[in-house]
Amino acid sequence: MERTMSPPERLAAEHLPPDVAERWRALLRPAVRLTRPDDRRAPLAGPPVGYLGGRPELPDDVPWPVWEGNGPLTFVASLSLSALAGLPGAELDIPLPKDGTLLFFVSYGPGQGDGVPGLGPDGQRGARVVYVPEGTPVAERRVPGGLEEPYRRARLSAEPETTWPDHEDFWREDLVGASPGDDLPEWLDAFDDALGDLVPKVWHRIGGHPISIQGGVDLDGLGEDEDLDDWVLLAQIDTDHRAGMDWVHQGTLYWLVTRADLAARNFAAARFTWQFL
DSSP states (O other): OOOOOOHHHHHHHHHSOHHHHHHHHHHOEEEEEEEOOSSTTSOOSSOEEEEESSOOEEOTTSOOOEETTTEEOEEEEEEEHHHHHTSTTOOOSSOOOSSSEEEEEEOOSTTSSSSSOOSSTGGGGGEEEEEEOTTOOOEEOOOOTTSOOOOOOEEEEEEEEEEOOOOHHHHHHHHHOOOTTOOOOHHHHHHHHHHHTTSOSSOOEESSOOOOSSSSOOOTTOOTTOOGGGEEEEEEEEOBGGGTBOOGGGOEEEEEEEHHHHHTTOGGGOEEEEEOO
């Protein structure tokens, strides 16, 4: 049985020479797109996998994450890893655990500085990923003093998607061997325009290539002995006006982690960054 092509593969077959289309397919990576209904009362488009906003469900012995000197962090999202693992067709190429729950927090809002934390080592204390093992008793936690009421809870569903590198210079050079300043073939512009139609309006994603705003997602503050190629996207949470999440300058939040730390469930080692328009 012939394998069904993903949307970016179909575009490659339509717009690119066969040898270039083959190189393009080698750049693609699987991911999970997180979606929520336009109307909070409407049914989800797919299996439930978690929620944005609301109140997090935490074990009694896990304190609410705090950035010392800046106050408690704001709860962003909760994701069920067992629900993601059971999603039909979702075969990620990163060693994401098959069970447990991930909770994402960031320093944001009144009393927490000027919005999203900075990108240096100190700013990493302004974002946190909490992993709760499967079967751990949890309870809904009230928002600590000093924070505004949380974002209204918005249910999330998920669907598999195929992603591509978002750094134009990177994939153009890989596709056609072009150097900066070289003339590019006309079919490449048509392909680029067609790809733009596949980009979702809201960019909530697990795994795969990140969707960047400023030409590639980077991590300021990495040690000199660390290679960015060792890091993979854990999650990105976009500005979502329907969910009341409007990051600075319509920005996007990213959490990255090394494959080794991900396999070891060492989410304390995840790093945070963000970009804006």
